[in-house]
Amino acid sequence: MIELTLIGIGTGNPDHITMQAARAMNAADLILIPRKGESKSDLVDLRRDICAQVLNAPVRIVEFDMPVRDAEGDYARGVHEWHDAIAAVWREQIALHLPGGGRLALLVWGDPSLYDSTLRIAERLPDVKVQVVAGITSLQALTAAHAIPLNPLAGSVTITTGRLLRAHGWPKGADTVVVMLDGGCAFEVLDPAGIAIWWGAYLGMAQEALECGPLVHAAPIIAERRAELRARHGWIMDVYLMRKEQSDG
Incomplete structure (x- = not known):
């Protein structure tokens, strides 16, 4: 029997590791770390650093190339095929390193439940028992960094993607919109009047970048800064929250 533990590790800061996550890491027989190419080597380094700081047991660490x-x-078809390929790599690593069974751990950015596909990929391994250790999400790190509440008073929050925002605009009935997985600047499709934005990139990391303000003024600043940061680091992970003005505060 393989026991797979998906461990939420926050947004890159070792201080985001909970005591439960630390115990789960040290209880594992094997931790798999994905490599995503030279442009995202920082992400591998951060996982290595977390392991170095947290592990005090002889846990094997194996790196593999991510499809x-x-x-x-x-x-949608491309994503499903990609998930199939990742599951196949996991099977290969399990067969190679845990042929007699054991406890496998994967370190998941943020939390496995929020806009992360690790749980869906794990479903492709029906003979594996899965458990989850919750982690700090980029959404939580964003609101903490800006010292703002997630929701307005008695208001709603919609969490969506850049792809959907660009295709459909502001979600109907939403007071606050959190946008994740935005490959560009989807907020540029909106009429900025009456909208405020709080944006963050590399949250919790040494290179953390923040911007906020009325969308009409902040949008070009964020777009320019985002392009500069991506060019400098070769990759970017960012998230933003937008809120419409309300008379009740």
């Missing part, structure tokens, strides 16, 4: 998603053609 690359085909960005051409149908999006």
